[in-house]
Amino acid sequence: MGRSGSGIALLGALCGCGRIGFGPPGGDTNRDPDAFVGSCVGDGTFQPQVVYAAGGAQDVTVGALGGDAAPDVVVTDILQSHAAVLINHGDGTFAPPFELTTEVNPISIDVASIDGDSLADIVVANSVSSTVSVLRNLGGNEFAPQVTYAAGMRPRSVALRDLSGDQRPDLTVVAYDNGMIHTRMNDGTGAFLSLSSDPVGAQPLELAVADLDQDGDRDIVALSAADAFIVRLNLGGGTSWTSTTFTTRSSPVHLALGDVDGVGGPDVIVSLGSSEKLAVHLNDGSGAFGPEVLVPAGAGPRGVATGDFDHDGDLDLATARLGNDVLSVIENRGSEGFAPPASYPTDSGPGSVVAADVNVDGALDLVVGNVNVGTISVFIANCR
Ligand SMILES: [Ca+2]
Ligand SMILES: [Ca+2]
Numbered sequence: 001m002g003r004s005g006s007g008i009a010l011l012g013a014l015c016g017c018g019r020i021g022f023g024p025p026g027g028d029t030n031r032d033p034d035a036f037v038g039s040c041v042g043d044g045t046f047q048p049q050v051v052y053a054a055g056g057a058q059d060v061t062v063g064a065l066g067g068d069a070a071p072d073v074v075v076t077d078i079l080q081s082h083a084a085v086l087i088n089h090g091d092g093t094f095a096p097p098f099e100l101t102t103e104v105n106p107i108s109i110d111v112a113s114i115d116g117d118s119l120a121d122i123v124v125a126n127s128v129s130s131t132v133s134v135l136r137n138l139g140g141n142e143f144a145p146q147v148t149y150a151a152g153m154r155p156r157s158v159a160l161r162d163l164s165g166d167q168r169p170d171l172t173v174v175a176y177d178n179g180m181i182h183t184r185m186n187d188g189t190g191a192f193l194s195l196s197s198d199p200v201g202a203q204p205l206e207l208a209v210a211d212l213d214q215d216g217d218r219d220i221v222a223l224s225a226a227d228a229f230i231v232r233l234n235l236g237g238g239t240s241w242t243s244t245t246f247t248t249r250s251s252p253v254h255l256a257l258g259d260v261d262g263v264g265g266p267d268v269i270v271s272l273g274s275s276e277k278l279a280v281h282l283n284d285g286s287g288a289f290g291p292e293v294l295v296p297a298g299a300g301p302r303g304v305a306t307g308d309f310d311h312d313g314d315l316d317l318a319t320a321r322l323g324n325d326v327l328s329v330i331e332n333r334g335s336e337g338f339a340p341p342a343s344y345p346t347d348s349g350p351g352s353v354v355a356a357d358v359n360v361d362g363a364l365d366l367v368v369g370n371v372n373v374g375t376i377s378v379f380i381a382n383c384r
């Protein structure tokens, strides 16, 4: 990785917010670089990809599906209408996938335990069917047949996160065709209640959930194809919300949240599909976001992940670059801004990326979904 290259100190110039660059999170013990449990201190670089056939890879995520600490991988196959699970052997290598039937055009996936046990369950948004499939994990790599719920017109992105505060994850989708956000609350047993609906801007592409105003409950960001993102602040209980629209640059395609400057809570990171940039919008601490700071990423960025890959206490960025068949890792250099991207070859058509410590050695690894060929690329972190 080009640690000796010139940093890109552009935040002060473009953001106008009075900071020179992305500073380290001073005093933030939650991100203490010594707070890992394994023996590996990542150096910010990665081994070459290890490719696994997955049957499809429209979207990829990770979760504790197998009951141990090693994250397993779940993908959706948008053409064959199934999800597929790749169980981690425990060392960051993966068993062949097994398939779980969904409805038509599963486009987005998330995992969490919906019923309070230790096994993560799966939810999938089915675009053409306009439903969400819930796939309950029975243990032993067995899943119950899908239970489906109506989910608006062409749901595009799904999240499984607690919004009400009862520690049971609730179901939220954004529906592309009619610009709505829909939520179904978890009844406490893993079943979902009636559909609530609110406008969320034209052609919503993706949603992400985090506590944006740092008041203890989870809020929502929805990315709109109309060059904007919509911030919905939870006023309590997940039933009453404020909604504010922020403008970003053209051709937004994917969204991530992460506190890249170490202050003010989670910031918004948007990948700009037809440019060579990521747009970072800093959170002022109240869930309001500043103008974009453009971070060079290389051509055609799609999915974005955040993580402290070099263990220096700040969040770095990774993006799957669909047109170039590479994963780019972008080091956060604190007050010097972001380093030029370091790129690693993937399989054909990388569209999504997720960070997780798949070999359980203490350093975050990266898993990329390659949509053209239905494979995943696993990048194991190098240790210092
Ligand atoms: Ca909140
Ligand atoms: Ca921040």
Ligand SMILES: [Ca+2]
Binding pocket: 307, 308, 309, 310, 311, 312, 313, 314, 315, 316, 332
């Ligand atoms: Ca870092």
Ligand SMILES: [Ca+2]
Binding pocket: 040, 356, 357, 358, 359, 360, 361, 362, 363, 364, 365, 380, 381
């Ligand atoms: Ca690792």
